[in-house]
Amino acid sequence: MLAFWQDANLAWVLTGTLLLGISAAVVGGFAVLRQRALIGDVLAHAALPGIMVAFILFESKAPGLVLISALISSLLAYYLISWITRVSKIKNDAAMAIVLSLFFSIGMMALSYIQTLETPNKSGLDRLLFGQAAAITQHDVIWLSWVAIISLCFIAVVFHKLRLMSFDPQYAQTLGLNLKAYELSFALVLVLTIVIGLQIVGVVLMAAALLIPITIARFWSQSLKSLLVIAAMMSVISASISTQISLMIPHMPTGPWIVLILGLLFGLSWLIAPRIQGLRHV
Amino acid sequence: MYEFWIFITASLIATSCALVGSLLILRRMSMLGDAISHSVLLGIVLVFILFGQTNVIWLLSGAVLVGLLTAWLSEWIHQKAAVPADASLGLVFTWLFALAIILIAVYADHVHLDHDHVLFGEMAFIPFNTLHAFDINWGPKAFWLSLGVLLINLVVIGFAFERFKLSSFHPLLATTLGISAAFWHYMLMSLVSITAVASFDAVGSILVVALLVIPASTAYLFANSLAKMLLYSVLFAQAAVLIGLGLAAWIDSALSASMGVAAGLLLLISLLIKRLQQARHTAHIASKL
Numbered sequence: 001m002l003a004f005w006q007d008a009n010l011a012w013v014l015t016g017t018l019l020l021g022i023s024a025a026v027v028g029g030f031a032v033l034r035q036r037a038l039i040g041d042v043l044a045h046a047a048l049p050g051i052m053v054a055f056i057l058f059e060s061k062a063p064g065l066v067l068i069s070a071l072i073s074s075l076l077a078y079y080l081i082s083w084i085t086r087v088s089k090i091k092n093d094a095a096m097a098i099v100l101s102l103f104f105s106i107g108m109m110a111l112s113y114i115q116t117l118e119t120p121n122k123s124g125l126d127r128l129l130f131g132q133a134a135a136i137t138q139h140d141v142i143w144l145s146w147v148a149i150i151s152l153c154f155i156a157v158v159f160h161k162l163r164l165m166s167f168d169p170q171y172a173q174t175l176g177l178n179l180k181a182y183e184l185s186f187a188l189v190l191v192l193t194i195v196i197g198l199q200i201v202g203v204v205l206m207a208a209a210l211l212i213p214i215t216i217a218r219f220w221s222q223s224l225k226s227l228l229v230i231a232a233m234m235s236v237i238s239a240s241i242s243t244q245i246s247l248m249i250p251h252m253p254t255g256p257w258i259v260l261i262l263g264l265l266f267g268l269s270w271l272i273a274p275r276i277q278g279l280r281h282v
Numbered sequence: 283m284y285e286f287w288i289f290i291t292a293s294l295i296a297t298s299c300a301l302v303g304s305l306l307i308l309r310r311m312s313m314l315g316d317a318i319s320h321s322v323l324l325g326i327v328l329v330f331i332l333f334g335q336t337n338v339i340w341l342l343s344g345a346v347l348v349g350l351l352t353a354w355l356s357e358w359i360h361q362k363a364a365v366p367a368d369a370s371l372g373l374v375f376t377w378l379f380a381l382a383i384i385l386i387a388v389y390a391d392h393v394h395l396d397h398d399h400v401l402f403g404e405m406a407f408i409p410f411n412t413l414h415a416f417d418i419n420w421g422p423k424a425f426w427l428s429l430g431v432l433l434i435n436l437v438v439i440g441f442a443f444e445r446f447k448l449s450s451f452h453p454l455l456a457t458t459l460g461i462s463a464a465f466w467h468y469m470l471m472s473l474v475s476i477t478a479v480a481s482f483d484a485v486g487s488i489l490v491v492a493l494l495v496i497p498a499s500t501a502y503l504f505a506n507s508l509a510k511m512l513l514y515s516v517l518f519a520q521a522a523v524l525i526g527l528g529l530a531a532w533i534d535s536a537l538s539a540s541m542g543v544a545a546g547l548l549l550l551i552s553l554l555i556k557r558l559q560q561a562r563h564t565a566h567i568a569s570k571l
Contacts, residue, residue, distance in 0.1 A: 037369035038313050088553055093368065094499050097312035098549060101492035105542025108488060112536035204320055208376035215369045253387055259380035266373060270363050 014243040016141045017254060019148040020197050021209060021235030027151050027193050028210025029217070029231045030186065033224070034166045036092070037215075039078075041207035042100040043191055044198045046077030048107030055114060067195060074191040077103050140200065147196045151189045155228075162186065163224055201255035209235065212262040219273035238262045287422050289527060292541065294428040295481045296519035298435050299493035300501075302473045304508075304515045305439075307498050308450045309470070313368065314353060315494040317375035318478050319487035321352040324382035331389050338423075342479055349475030352378060354468070424484040431480045435473055439512075442466065447508045485538045492542035493519060500549045503556055518548055 024040075031039045050073025051066050058065060077099050084095040155162065164172040165182050173179060197206045213231035221227050242257030306312060325348030329340050352375055359370040439446065448456040449463045456463050474494075481490045501514035525548070526541025533540075 032366075032369055035366060035368070037366060038316075038372050041313075041316065041372065084553065087557055088503060090499050090502060091307070091310055091312075093310045094307045094312040094495055094502075097316060097491065097495040098499055098546070100313075100316060101488060101496065101542055102546030102549075104488050105492055105539045105546065108539035109533075109535045109543055112539060113533065116534055204376050204379045207372060208380065211369055211372045212376070215365055215373060218365070219363075251387060253383060256380035256383040256387075259376050260384060263373065263377035263380075 010243065010247055012138055012141050013246070013254060014240070016144050016200065017239040017243060017258065018236060019141070019144045020193075020200060021213075021239040021258065022232045023148040023151040023193050024197060024206070024209040025213035025231040025235040026155055026228050027190050029214035029228050030155070030162060030166060031190060032211050032214045033227075036096070037211045038093075038096060038207065039081075039190070040194055040210035041203070042081070042096045043074040043077055043194050044203040044206045045100045045107075046074045046103040047071075047195055047198060049073050049103050049110060050076075052107050052110035052114060056110060056117075066199075070195040070198075071188075071191055073103065074195060075187060078187045078191065144196060144200075147192055151193055154185065154189050158182065158185070159225075201258070205255040205259050208259040208262065212259070212266060216262070216266050216269050219269040234262065234265055238265060285527075287425060288537065289523065291422065291425045291428050291484055292523045292527075292537075293520060294425070294432050295485055295490075296493050296497070296523045296541075297516050298428065298432045298477045299481065299490060300497045300515035300519035301435050301439055301512055302470065302477050303494035303498035304501065304511050305446055305450060305470055306474060307495060307502060308508075309467075311367070311371075312495045312499075313371060314471075314474060315478055315491045317356070317371050318349040318352055318475060319482065319491055321375040321378040321382075322348055322479055322482065324348050324378045324385075327382045327385050327389075331385060338483070342483070345479040345482070346475050348378065349479055350472060353471035353475065357467070357471075427480050428484065431477055435477060438469065438473060442469070443508075446470070450508070485541075489538035489542050492545050493522070496542075496545040496549050497522060500545075500552050503552050518545070522548055 028040055031037070047070035050069035050071070051061075053073075054065050054069030055061060081092070081095045081099050084090050084098065085092050090098070161172070161177060161182055164175070165177065165179060165186075169179065194206055194210070197209065201209065213234040214227060216234050217227045217230035220230050238258045238261040241261050242254050245257050246252045246254045303315070306314060322345040325344035325346070326341050328348070329344035333340060352371075356367070356371040356374040359365055359374065360367045363370070365373070445456070445461050445466050448459070448461060449466045453463045456466075478487075478490050478494070481493075485493075497518035498511070498515040500518045501511045505511035505514050522541055522545035525544035526537065529535070529544055530537045530540035
C-alpha cells in the first residue's frame with residue numbers, strides 16, 4: 001500500500017476513478033430508479049455526433065470544445081427520447097434504442113466524411129469514445145473533482161424535490177414545482193458526468209458505472225438515501241480494488257476491472273443480503 | 283455487379299432485422315440488439331484464446347453462444363433477483379464486455395482483434411470475399427450467409443406466427459392454452475442472436491442495432507396488426523437501405539452509417555406526419571362542435 005502512494009500517477013488514477021465512481025453511482029442511481037437504466041449507454045453513444053460535427057466546423061479537438069459539443073449532443077438525445085415517447089405510442093426502450101443508433105450513425109457518417117478531408121490532427125478522434133483510465137492526468141482529476149462536487153452538491157440541495165419528481169410527478173406538479181427546470185438541471189448533471197467519464201473509461205464501462213452500483217444497493221436497502229450511500233460505497237470498493245490490481249499487474253486496464261468487481265459485488269450481495277436481512281427480521 | 287451485391291446483401295440483412303426487430307420491440311426489449319453487439323466480443327475473444335481459431339464459422343458460433351448467454355443471463359437475473367429488466371440487461375452485457383477487454387489485455391501477445399471491424403463492419407468489401415466451390419464463383423460469402431439467416435427467420439416466424447403473436451400480446455392466455463411463453467421467448471432470443479451476429483460481420487454492429495429497432499418502430503406507428511407491422515417494417519427497412527445507398531454516394535460517406543441515418547430520417551418524418559394528422563383531426567372535431 002505504501003508503494004502505491006509513492007507512485008504519483010497511480011494516486012491520480014485512484015482519485016479520478018473514485019470521484020467518477022461516486023458521482024456516477026449517485027446520479028446514475030436516480031436514472032435507474034426512474035426506470036431508465038440504460039440511459040447512460042444511450043447518452044454516451046449520443047456524444048459522438050456532437051464531437052464530430054464540432055471537429056468539422058472548428059477543425060480542433062481541444063478538450064473544452066469536445067466537452068461542450070458532446071454535452072449539447074447528449075442533451076439533444078435526452079430530449080429526443082422524451083419527445084418520441086410523448087408524441088407517439090413508441091415505448092421508452094424503443095425510443096432509447098432508436099436515439100442511440102440514429103445518433104451513433106450520424107456520428108459515424110460524420111467521421112467517415114472527416115476521413116476524406118485533408119485536415120491534420122484528425123487521428124485519434126474515434127479513440128475519444130473508448131477511454132483510457134490509465135492515462136488520467138492531474139488536469140483530468142481537477143476537471144473530475146469539479147464535476148463530482150457540482151453533481152453531488154446539486155443532488156444534495158434538491159434531493160427532496162428530485163425524489164418527489166422521480167416517484168410522484170403528478171403530486172410534484174400540484175405542489176407547483178417547476179418540473180421542466182428540475183428535469184433540465186438533472187439532465188445536465190447526468191450528461192456532464194457521462195461525457196467526462198466516457199473520455200476516461202469509455203462508453204460501455206460508463207454505462208456500467210451508472211447502473212450497477214444502485215442495482216447492488218437495492219439488495220441492501222429500501223430507502224432512497226441509504227440506497228444512494230450504499231451505491232457510492234460499492235463504487236469506492238470497486239475503484240480501490242481495481243486500481244490496486246492495475247498496480248500489481250502491468251498493462252492492466254483499470255476501467256474493465258471496475259465493472260468486473262462491481263459484477264462480483266452484485267453476485268455476492270444477491271447471495272448474502274437476503275440471509276442477513278432474514279436474520280434481522282427474526 | 284459490385285453495387286448489386288452490396289445492395290442485395292444489405293437488403294437481405296435489413297429484412298431479417300426488421301422481422302425479428304418487430305417482435306423485439308413488442309416485448310419491450312429493444313436494447314437487446316445493442317447489448318448483444320457489445321457482449322459478442324467475449325465470444326470472439328474466447329474462441330480465439332481457447333481454440334486459436336480465426337475461421338468465420340468458429341467465430342460466429344462463439345459469438346452466437348455469448349449472444350444467447352447475454353439474453354438468457356439477463357432474463358434469469360431479472361426474474362430470480364427481482365432486478366428491473368433493463369438494469370439486468372445492462373449489468374450482464376457490460377460485465378461480459380469488461381471480461382472480454384481484460385482477456386484481450388491478458389493475452390495481448392496472442393490476440394489480434396480488429397475491434398473497429400466488429401463495430402463498423404466494412405460493407406464496401408462484401409463483394410470481394412467470395413465463395414468458391416466446384417470451380418465456380420458463387421458470389422460473396424456475406425450474401426449466402428444473410429440469405430441463410432433470412433430463410434431461418436422466415437421459416438421460424440412463418441411456422442410460429444400465431445404463437446409469437448399470442449405470447450407477445452397475451453402471455454397469460456398463451457400459457458393457459460398450453461403455449462410455452464418461455465420457449466418462444468428463448469426462440470426469439472436465438473433468432474436475434476443469430477441474425478445480429480451474422481449481420482455484424484457484413485454491416486457492422488451500429489447498423490444492426492439501427493435496423494433492428496428503427497424500421498420496426500416506424501411500422502409500429504402505422505400498423506394495426508402484427509402481420510401489417512411485419513410487412514411495413516420490411517418495406518421501411520428496404521427504403522432505408524436504398525436511401526442510405528443514395529446518401530452514401532452523394533456525400534461519399536460510410537455505407538452502413540448512411541443507412542442508419544436514412545432509417546432514422548424515415549422515422550422522424552413518419553412521426554411528423556402522424557403529428558400533423560392528429561392536429562388536423564383535432565381541428566376537424568373542434569370545427570364540428
